[in-house]
Amino acid sequence: MECSFINESSSNSISPSPANRLPEKRPFAGALERMEVESRKLPSSQYKGVVPQPNGRWGAQIYEKHHRVWLGTFNEESDAAKVYDVAARRFRGHDAITNFKPTNSGNDLETHFLNSHSKGEIVDMLRKHTYDDELEQMKRNSGGRKRMSDGFSDSGREKEREQLFDKAVTPSDVGKLNRLVIPKQHAERHFPLQIGSGCKGVLLNFEDAGGKLWRFRYSYWNSSQSYVLTRGWSRFVKEKGLKPGDVVSFQMSTTPEKQRYIDWKPRKINSSNNSRAYMAEQPVQAVRLFGVNIFKARGRSNA
């Protein structure tokens, strides 16, 4: 069958989405058309940085440089607006234009909290709706200790390994389904698969940090339109004791053999593994005082 790897093909064109608008307006019968369009139109928000969602909920977003940073979805329009405000202060300073409070003095605890975390960490909290909790917790420990980058983005040695991508595993990824969804973007870039014609997938070998070899079935599920690792995955989950939020990391050797590697890291405390531009930057200085890295200890059965 044709279910073999595409040999590191070069042209992985991103989705060709023309995104065309309505056809064209005929001279007359335009009234009905306009009514239809009007009826399916989403209500715009009165708040800055807040956009409606098709299901009646509200999204929050902020722009930096030329890129949108998504801040999550919320049931209440005002909640989304508050979240935007937090992001605005972190991204643009305490004088940023916001939806609600004009801004505080600038020396309060929340400002300190904001400046003690990277943009990526703040965005993560906002998206997960944990910002208020984290802020309160920080206030309780008035010491303001923080778990910083905790060496997550792999300060590291890629002697002959090239980092391909990370994924924070979902509950489903570590559940009973025996499958790991590979985000399509990464799957098609790094693990191209010959699709169509009833492809049952291929076997992929990975070497873990301990040198142990793992073999997973890799295929495309038409039902969910997802690339997945299936057979063999559950054993990896079990042996490593993977929990939701833990991050699996994929590498590949730069040598011609193209050996693949798989590794994992514990769930990140604050920030995500996302590595966008706004993620890269570190919190503003000032809290050099708390240079304490805290690693969460969690019972883990490992071999």
Added chain:
DNA sequence: CGTTGTGTTGAT
């Protein structure tokens, strides 16, 4: 499957 949040365009 229902929902997210990304791709994209066009305004300001």
Added chain:
DNA sequence: TCAACACAACGG
């Protein structure tokens, strides 16, 4: 920079 719009990709 910003929101409107459409919908592919995602999680469960």
